[in-house]
Amino acid sequence: xxxxxxxxVALISGTGGGLGRAAALHFAAAGARVVGxxxxxxxxxxxxxxxxxxxxxxxxxxxxxxxxxAAGSAAWIDHALRAHGRIDILxxxxxxxRFAPVDQMTDAEWHFTIRNELDLVFFATRAAWPHLAAQxxxxxxxxxxxxxxxxxxxxxxxxxxxxxAIVAMTRQLAVEGAPLGIRALSISPGFIRTxxxxxxxxxxxxxxxxxxxxxxxxxxxxxxxxxxxVFAASAGASFMTGNDIVIxxxxxxx
Ligand SMILES: NC(=O)c1ccc[n+]([C@@H]2O[C@H](COP(=O)([O-])OP(=O)(O)OC[C@H]3O[C@@H](n4cnc5c(N)ncnc54)[C@H](O)[C@@H]3O)[C@@H](O)[C@H]2O)c1
Numbered sequence: 181x182x183x184x185x186x187x188x189v190a191l192i193s194g195t196g197g198g199l200g201r202a203a204a205l206h207f208a209a210a211g212a213r214v215v216g217x218x219x220x221x222x223x224x225x226x227x228x229x230x231x232x233x234x235x236x237x238x239x240x241x242x243x244x245x246x247x248x249x250a251a252g253s254a255a256w257i258d259h260a261l262r263a264h265g266r267i268d269i270l271x272x273x274x275x276x277x278r279f280a281p282v283d284q285m286t287d288a289e290w291h292f293t294i295r296n297e298l299d300l301v302f303f304a305t306r307a308a309w310p311h312l313a314a315q316x317x318x319x320x321x322x323x324x325x326x327x328x329x330x331x332x333x334x335x336x337x338x339x340x341x342x343x344x345a346i347v348a349m350t351r352q353l354a355v356e357g358a359p360l361g362i363r364a365l366s367i368s369p370g371f372i373r374t375x376x377x378x379x380x381x382x383x384x385x386x387x388x389x390x391x392x393x394x395x396x397x398x399x400x401x402x403x404x405x406x407x408x409x410v411f412a413a414s415a416g417a418s419f420m421t422g423n424d425i426v427i428x429x430x431x432x433x434x
Pocket of ligand 1: 247274
């Protein structure tokens, strides 16, 4: 495989499915050596098989890693260094959230969301930072349109707080990283069709309500996020840092 990311070592979290699987396939097709990981080790292994079957290069730790612990994130970074000796791209995609109305969200649901949407990005970034700085590199964090707009009845109080923090953290990383040759961008998807969101789309009344708020009249596809991420990681985006790239079919514009 060869392309915009030829020979670069790209770490992508959450490669067990959804947007992480699509990203692994796109990054490998662009020539990157992909290092994935996930709590869902079976899903991650299937992604490795899919990437290799398409002619790409991908590996990852043999066991499930919880990136929301400092030790789990450090083990992932160590694996990449042992396997490839360098890190060029860190794509912080993995996350998990709990949803509930403000007055019904429990302490446990709040902390679960902050831990699995925010802590894991910090831990992985901190562990990768000196290795990105060694030759220059790119961090891509996955935010959400929830960082920018509230949604009635969505129960997104913790998710919105965490994703808003991701966008703010990305700006800080960009400023701290610039003298070291590290660029940092976030990508904020709107509503994307994934295995996780597919059940909502099967129910016509819910699909119609979700799509009514999207000017392009449909959910996005994982490939449409992954393609933007490949560009963000490539030399073509060399003057982009600190920005949030919203990919939402026009939802925030409407
Ligand atoms: N799908 C959408 O419509 C949408 C919209 C906006 C933002 N996003 C964001 O895109 C990213 C990917 O979303 P997705 O829809 O593919 O979700 P997903 O649930 O299908 O995939 C996320 C993966 O992250 C893994 N993960 C979660 N916590 C982890 C941890 N602590 N350690 C290791 N792995 C962990 C999960 O096991 C899962 O495989 C997330 O950051 C999500 O918030 C998705």
